[in-house]
Amino acid sequence: MPRKPRPEVDYSADPYSWDGLSGWKSYRTLRPFRGMYWDVRRRLPWYWTDVTDGFTYRTFAATVRIFFVNLLPALAFLLDMNRQTGGYFGVNEALLSSALAAFVFSIFSCQPLTVVGITGLISLFNYTIFDIAKAQGIRDLYPEFLAWCAIWAAITHWIAAISNWCDYMRFITDFSSNAFGMYVGTIYMIKGFEELFAQFYEGGRNWVGGYLSVVIALCYWFSVYGLELVGSTTFFTPTIRKVLSDYAYPIATIWWTGFSHIPGRITGAHLQRLTHTHAFYPTVDRPWLVPFWNLPVKWVFVALPIGILLTMLFYYDHNVSSLTAQAKQFPLRKPAGFHWDFFLLGITCFVAGIIGIPLPNGLVPQAPVHTDACTEYVDRLVKSKEKDYDEEPESVSNEGEWVGHNRKAIDATMVHEQRISHFIMCLGFVGLMTGPLLDVLHTMPRALFSGVFFVVGWGGIAGNGVTANLMYIFRERRFVDPGEPRLTVKKWRIAYYIFFQMFGVAASVAISQTIAAIGFPVIILSLIPLRWVILPRIFTEHELLVLDSPTADADVVLASMGGRPTLPEVRLAEEKRRQRGENGEEGATSSGSSGDVTGGGMRSRDGFKDEEEREIDEEKNRASAREGIESNLSTGHA
Numbered sequence: 001m002p003r004k005p006r007p008e009v010d011y012s013a014d015p016y017s018w019d020g021l022s023g024w025k026s027y028r029t030l031r032p033f034r035g036m037y038w039d040v041r042r043r044l045p046w047y048w049t050d051v052t053d054g055f056t057y058r059t060f061a062a063t064v065r066i067f068f069v070n071l072l073p074a075l076a077f078l079l080d081m082n083r084q085t086g087g088y089f090g091v092n093e094a095l096l097s098s099a100l101a102a103f104v105f106s107i108f109s110c111q112p113l114t115v116v117g118i119t120g121l122i123s124l125f126n127y128t129i130f131d132i133a134k135a136q137g138i139r140d141l142y143p144e145f146l147a148w149c150a151i152w153a154a155i156t157h158w159i160a161a162i163s164n165w166c167d168y169m170r171f172i173t174d175f176s177s178n179a180f181g182m183y184v185g186t187i188y189m190i191k192g193f194e195e196l197f198a199q200f201y202e203g204g205r206n207w208v209g210g211y212l213s214v215v216i217a218l219c220y221w222f223s224v225y226g227l228e229l230v231g232s233t234t235f236f237t238p239t240i241r242k243v244l245s246d247y248a249y250p251i252a253t254i255w256w257t258g259f260s261h262i263p264g265r266i267t268g269a270h271l272q273r274l275t276h277t278h279a280f281y282p283t284v285d286r287p288w289l290v291p292f293w294n295l296p297v298k299w300v301f302v303a304l305p306i307g308i309l310l311t312m313l314f315y316y317d318h319n320v321s322s323l324t325a326q327a328k329q330f331p332l333r334k335p336a337g338f339h340w341d342f343f344l345l346g347i348t349c350f351v352a353g354i355i356g357i358p359l360p361n362g363l364v365p366q367a368p369v370h371t372d373a374c375t376e377y378v379d380r381l382v383k384s385k386e387k388d389y390d391e392e393p394e395s396v397s398n399e400g401e402w403v404g405h406n407r408k409a410i411d412a413t414m415v416h417e418q419r420i421s422h423f424i425m426c427l428g429f430v431g432l433m434t435g436p437l438l439d440v441l442h443t444m445p446r447a448l449f450s451g452v453f454f455v456v457g458w459g460g461i462a463g464n465g466v467t468a469n470l471m472y473i474f475r476e477r478r479f480v481d482p483g484e485p486r487l488t489v490k491k492w493r494i495a496y497y498i499f500f501q502m503f504g505v506a507a508s509v510a511i512s513q514t515i516a517a518i519g520f521p522v523i524i525l526s527l528i529p530l531r532w533v534i535l536p537r538i539f540t541e542h543e544l545l546v547l548d549s550p551t552a553d554a555d556v557v558l559a560s561m562g563g564r565p566t567l568p569e570v571r572l573a574e575e576k577r578r579q580r581g582e583n584g585e586e587g588a589t590s591s592g593s594s595g596d597v598t599g600g601g602m603r604s605r606d607g608f609k610d611e612e613e614r615e616i617d618e619e620k621n622r623a624s625a626r627e628g629i630e631s632n633l634s635t636g637h638a
Contacts, residue, residue, distance in 0.1 A: 110337020150353020152307025
């Protein structure tokens with residue numbers, strides 16, 4: 001039976017737009033459900049292909065990879081929460097939370113590639129609330145108080161989604177998303193060290209077991225690191241490279257778990273292992289449904305501001321996860337749906353809260369890994385010639401011979417945008433809650449989870465734009481490619497730009513180590529107005545165009561957020577040019593709008609980009625075409 005032709009839509013002309021509207025119709029809050037309606041209407045024609053596109057080898061490999069990438073950090077954060085909340089959270093809570101999120105978002109979401117699960121930030125929230133409850137003398141009411149925090153968070157999630165507030169995520173640029181990624185990666189690294197330190201003293205002082213734990217954690221980290229990077233090398237054959245890269249996590253996990261059971265001195269070190277629990281039962285002796293109705297009214301309303309802070313965290317964390325899962329390097333064809341998915345996240349918050357499990361949300365470090373694992377990559381041979389010469393220009397024509405070079409470039413050809421891998425993850429998490437598989441999990445040494453923290457955390461740091469700019473500053477200028485756009489910006493200006501990012505990271509990390517940790521979402525969200533209001537008055541248009549760009553720039557993604565915004569530095573520069581009269585009629589036209597209106601739908605700036613903006617875009621595109629996809633631990637590929 002021939003396959004039904006897929007719908008082809010020009011999302012640059014999407015009817016969901018707020019441009020050109022006036023009066024009450026221009027206010028998002030006064031037009032409830034509009035974003036959710038268009039999200040569903042836009043994605044629904046693709047639903048059947050979301051299923052059929054999943055029956056490929058690439059989906060199978062992606063399922064295995066993302067299952068381990070989701071499972072292992074969830075269990076690692078479970079250990080942290082278990083230690084810091086008096087044993088309230090255990091293995092089954094972590095598995096059920098991950099299963100709930102995978103079920104809801106694989107079946108009902110508009111963005112099934114966005115992986116949802118347990119993050120370090122919700123772990124931080126949970127034990128900070130536990131500390132607050134203990135300090136206020138309501139430790140015994142912690143489950144009920146936490147449930148009401150989740151209920152208020154669910155309500156405010158629904159209000160945000162219904163009121164179309166997810167549109168404001170289109171203002172996210174690499175400035176804030178890179179800073180947030182650096183913060184999350186740093187938290188993962190800190191948790192890895194904390195877990196390692198715990199191996200020395202928990203359950204009695206055990207120096208031998210502690211040192212062996214350090215060895216296993218570091219070896220696990222280096223094993224996954226090496227296997228993931230094989231895909232970007234020229235070793236072996238393409239098939240072997242893909243297998244080693246696709247299954248890096250299960251290979252390293254099975255190997256080092258087995259290593260910890262070698263008879264003799266290794267087993268004699270008495271390593272701590274993952275705690276055991278009964279199948280399908282909560283960790284502590286309680287029913288699954290938390291009696292949240294027993295909480296005194298006073299504490300119900302005390303939970304309200306904490307619920308709002310949770311919503312602020314998830315608003316940024318989950319939506320940035322969705323943005324990075326649909327980032328510019330992935331050739332996506334199917335539309336996004338931010339409003340609808342944020343409403344679904346409110347549902348998972350409510351359900352998770354009343355049954356006493358960690359609230360799931362988007363996974364920032366792991367978000368692009370799922371999309372990356374579903375992406376087909378092709379190795380491309382690039383041939384080039386170069387001529388060695390001395391620094392004197394006259395030697396170019398008189399000395400040296402042309403030498404040919406072959407190198408590998410990697411191109412992303414397509415993404416299998418499907419729901420199957422996410423749904424199979426759900427089945428896997430439920431299966432792990434059975435008795436036999438819980439026994440298997442019990443064989444894993446806790447040190448291995450420190451290695452997981454290091455793998456995921458370092459991936460968020462090493463592949464971060466902040467790190468790339470920092471490394472560029474220390475490079476010797478004469479060895480930088482002449483086509484590098486950052487050569488047009490002074491290094492001290494790049495360092496000044498990095499300072500603002502690192503200040504936000506440092507402030508967030510610092511507050512996260514105190515009882516005021518629940519307030520860190522305020523710092524994270526403040527990076528958005530800092531970028532849009534303050535930085536354009538400190539840096540020039542050219543500097544910001546080189547150093548920063550929108551996290552999402554594809555029409556297929558921006559359609560869900562009301563279209564492409566005009567960058568503030570571009571708008572300010574256009575206003576200045578118009579005032580000086582240097583750009584004449586063109587300057588007056590472009591300053592007053594975000595671009596041309598195509599078919600009465602979403603606006604695009606392409607027709608109104610000034611010469612400098614177009615030149616920088618073209619240079620970035622040329623560099624991307626030359627290099628192909630650059631592998632890193634956040635978006636490593638086969």
